[in-house]
Amino acid sequence: MSNPKEAIKEKSMVIQKDMLANLFTELSNAKANGKKVVYTFVPGNLVELILALDMLPVYPEINALQSGMRKKSGSYIKDAEKLGFSEDVCTYVKCDIGMMLNGNLGPTGEKLPDPDLLLLSYTGCFTFLKWFENLERLYPGVEIAMLHTPYQEDGQITDDQINYMVKQLQEEVIPKMEKVAGKKMDYDRLSKMLENSARQEELWVKVLETAKNRPSPIDSYFAGVYYMGPLNTGFRGTDAAVEYYEELLKEVTERMNLGLSPVTPEGEMKEEKFRLVVEGPPNWTNFREFWKIFYDLGAVIVASTYTKVGGVYDTGFRHEPGKPLESLARYCMGVYTNLNLPQRVDLIEHYIKEYKADGFLINSIKSCNSFSAGQLLMMREIEQRCEVPVGFIESDLVDPRYFSYANIKNRLESYFQMLEQRKQILAREEANA
Amino acid sequence: MMKQQPERLLTLLEECKTLAFDLNFTYAKEWKSKSKYRLLVGYLPIYVPREIMHAANALGVGIMGAGDRKQIIKGDAYYQSYICHLPRGVIEMALDNNLDNFDGFLFPSICDCVRNLSGMFKLVKRGKFQRYFDYPQNFEKHIGGTFYRELLETIIKDMFQINDMKITAKHLNDSIALYNINRRLIEKIYDIRKEFPWRLSAVDVYHIIRAGMVINVEKHNEMLEEIVGLLNEDYGEPMDNIRVVISGSFCEQPPIGLIRSIEMAGCYIIDDDFMLGSRWIQGDIDDASQDPLNAIVDAFLTQSAPSSAVYDYGNPKSARLIKKVKDRNADGVIFCAASFCDPALLDQPDLQKACDAAGVAHINFQFHENTGQFKVIKEQTGTFSDSIKLWV
Incomplete structure (x- = not known):
């Protein structure tokens, strides 16, 4: 390492x-x-x-x-x-x-x-x-x-x-x-804040949707957890967060227009080889090493469910200044971990298709039954519906005893080999068609 | 010569034992087959108000997991190693057709594993309805009570859409009355065991109550009446055992071997939370109300047993556990939670602290429903028992 x-x-x-x-x-x-x-x-x-x-x-x-x-x-x-x-x-x-x-x-x-x-x-x-x-x-x-x-x-x-x-x-x-x-x-002040919230959510969705571009200018999981920060760490509804998301969108759009890949902790990613959708929270104790396995192998996360844990906005929900309490209620009920399993599968299927992902990966977290219970069935459903290779790794949120670098790297390398092979097969089929 | 357990009691206990662990739910399926308007509604731990099912001509059937009675093959492919055992046994049963002929399933709000299992049942399409039974964590009548009532009405509607059975106030009052009797008789058994724990083993009590979760309440009441009558006979002799309360086994069930090991190690289990759902409502529900659904709601809001599934602000579980220990004249508490059971295990430190403060001895261990080795638990429990006998 x-x-x-x-x-x-x-x-x-x-x-x-x-x-x-x-x-x-x-x-x-x-x-x-x-x-x-x-x-x-x-x-x-x-x-x-x-x-x-x-x-x-x-x-x-x-x-x-x-x-x-x-x-x-x-x-x-x-x-x-x-x-x-x-x-x-x-x-x-x-x-x-x-x-x-x-x-x-x-x-x-x-x-x-x-x-x-x-x-x-x-x-x-x-x-x-x-x-x-x-x-x-x-x-x-x-x-x-x-x-x-x-x-x-x-x-x-x-x-x-x-x-x-x-x-x-x-x-x-x-x-x-x-x-x-x-x-x-x-309540006037609250409404003004909710107006800001809706504006931030609009900008945030635009940022997320840049990942539909090829190459994606962002990593929606590893960088996504930083991007979602202001919405989830005490700034939603503030003027400062509006400014942040305006700046972020500007920055990401520029990268997209220049055809650049995501920025990683070691600089810009050179080549986007694989586009993935990821389910589950990341591991935090070894976050950098975990991310590095992906960018070293050219894997970009184009959509993730974890970045919806503080709110699912890309299916249309926005806070409504005119209906403050009702929209707060809808917001709470709409967060990703409050969706039932069929809804979660539908959302992932939508991401895989909409973001043209090559594969679907689950990082199953020992500590988090809300995410983890049922993930193996979700994986089968996605495999059947989307016909993309699926991968499954296990770690924990913050317990370093449950992060096995060698084991995870080994599994991911095998998974990426499978994705590579599938790409070659699909390319041959397309050439022969 | 010491008088033995009455023959009739032994026969009844054998019947309960067979019913309790029939994972094909033969009795319930036969009950349903007698009329096309009858329904089977499976429910998971902990609590659902079976009264509404009974009134709708449905049999609420407790699905308490596969225990150590079924080899789990498919279930392990559906759950990671760090998730408790109960849901893998339940999904195995669903996929193996043990739950065929069930019309619907209820998944009470106890944890995220059971919550997500409700979605898995939707995905694998078992039953005509599958509901997460999201009982309120707000106990104000016009807030949480209203929400709870709407939840009950939704389930009543689910059943109505299948059998066209409209519930009247009389139906529901009659059902409430039957379940009041059921709860009273169950408590009577616990009360008798408080005084004469040697008359019936904890395993027998377990079988008796679990049997009641897979048969109609009328039949269970008949059995209970007879058992209570027989328990009042004077037989057996007390052993030099300590008296314990078991805490933390309210969802995934310990294997019978574990319960037996605790008793064999010198502990009378005077109270427990094994099948808490059958004892959830403490006291009677009003069975003469013009609005019996409201009576069921009120009972939930004001008469619920302490549980890890309910937010305990203002009414801490720790104080209620200590009260139970005192009321039952118990010597100690055995914290016996399933591995990976967040609700039980996250409550445990506070409950243990309360025991320490009240001078109540306690030990703890974890289990899986299919744990097969009890030697260590027996030794641990035996030492616990000896230490109380010698030093307390």
């Missing part, structure tokens, strides 16, 4: 880095400045409500993944296991708890403030519920607001489900948030 050099960053990544640094500085000064802090989750996040009440969001999953990238998650997880958490359970939860046990230091090395409110947006992941029960015990007496997002079990959003969510928002979640914030919700 090579020792990764300092990553080469696109301009938009630098902008985002600054946005995040500012947020973490604000967080470290939150108590001194009298700012209230809300812990919440990425899928189905209600960041516009948080920001409209001048509070600051903290996302435990983001903390966990950043701990993974900073190689701290392994010891955090072990500390949580010493408290009695089983080796079998979600490592995001254990990493988060371990991080708190070790002083709750954020990526800047400064302590993250304790929560004033736990906003449990229980969307698309049952473990969130258990996670917040545990957090509640770590912060006794903290205020709690719970938003239960119904699962799209029948592949649709019903009026009953919307009414249920809107009532929860109106009568429980927002009043609790107002109480903690010490102010009333300004």
Whole structure:
């Protein structure tokens, strides 16, 4: 395994880095400045409500993944296991708890403030519920607001489900948030933020759709997780995020017009050999090495499901300023992990066809049953419907014990050989036709 | 000479044992075959209100996994090694036609594995309907209660579309009354075991309750009435066992060998959460209501048992577990969760902490439904039992 050099960053990544640094500085000064802090989750996040009440969001999953990238998650997880958490359970939860046990230091090395409110947006992941029960015990007496997002079990959003969510928002979640914030919700301000959100979502979809181009100017998975950052890490609805996505789209469009391949941590990819659709989150502990296996072999991810975990926008959903609560409800119910399995298969099939992918790959995550349970059946369905080679690898989110570089590289190399062979066969058939 | 278990009880227990582990659900299928208007609705752990099925001329059939009674071949090709065992057994049964003739399936909201299994049943097209039973995590009547009622109405409509059976208030009240009796009789068995645990083994209790998940409630009530009557006879002798509560086995079921090993190691299992769904509603549901569906909703909101499937804000499970230990006069808790069971395992540290604070001894181990080796568990449990007998 090579020792990764300092990553080469696109301009938009630098902008985002600054946005995040500012947020973490604000967080470290939150108590001194009298700012209230809300812990919440990425899928189905209600960041516009948080920001409209001048509070600051903290996302435990983001903390966990950043701990993974900073190689701290392994010891955090072990500390949580010493408290009695089983080796079998979600490592995001254990990493988060371990991080708190070790002083709750954020990526800047400064302590993250304790929560004033736990906003449990229980969307698309049952473990969130258990996670917040545990957090509640770590912060006794903290205020709690719970938003239960119904699962799209029948592949649709019903009026009953919307009414249920809107009532929860109106009568429980927002009043609790107002109480903690010490102010009333300004619905005009909220609408303005939702207008921004819709604009960001529009721009984000345009960025994603550039991957339909050949070569794709972006990697929709490894770079995609950075691109989706502002939408998922506390900036959706802000002017800053609009500027970010305008810049990102400009940058990506320029690359597309120049016929350039994606930028990787080691510079521009030379040749796009394989176009893939990927299902499942990435591994964070060995993110760079993991990505490198792909770009070294000329594989570009043209669409991924993980980048839809904070919201599926490329099938048409946009936040609506005129219907704030209803559209927040629809947003929550529409995130990828809240879709039922047939919907997920349909979406992947659409990606494979629309983005003209050569293959479909699943990175199955030990910690994440919401993604992983059922993936082997999804893989068969896709193989039958799309007749593309499918691949399956396994790793974990933030537990370094479950990332086997040699095993994954070996499997991927075999998979890419299969893709290469298929390409040759298809080319011969086309020549003979 | 010590009086033995009554012969009639032994016969009933044998019948329950056969019913409990009939993975072809022969009794239920025969029940259905007697009328074209009868339906079979399979449900997974933990809880569904069987009253609405009964009122719609349907038999709710508990699908508790394949346990150690079926070799899993296809199921392992559908699930990664780090996913619990229950769903692979269930999909194996579905693909092997064990669940043929079932009209629909309900997948209660317990975890993401069971949730996604509902989608797998849609993809492999088993049953005429497959519903994730997404019960509310909001317990305000006009919010969560309304949502829950709509959920129940949807399932009633699913059944109506198959058998044209319209549920009346009388139907539903009658069904509620039958399940009230059922719950009371089950609790009666636990109450008798609290006083005289030697009269019936935990394995026998397990068979009795699990049998009730695959037969009609009328027949189960008859069996329970008779069993309760027989349990009131004075027989057997107490052993020098400790008294334990089992916690964490509410979804994937431990193999019978494991339950037996715990008892053989010197522990009377005085209470458990093995088939929590049958005991979910604590106390009776109003069976004389003008709006019985509302009564079922109210019972869910206010009379649900503590469970890892329900957000426990304001009513922590830990306090309720300690209360159960005290009420049952138990000496300790055995945390016995299935491997990879996030709901049970993520609750465990807090429950253990509560036990420590209350001075309640506890041990823990994990299992698969097809675990075949119990030696280590027996030794661990035996040591636990001895330590309580000697030192507490």
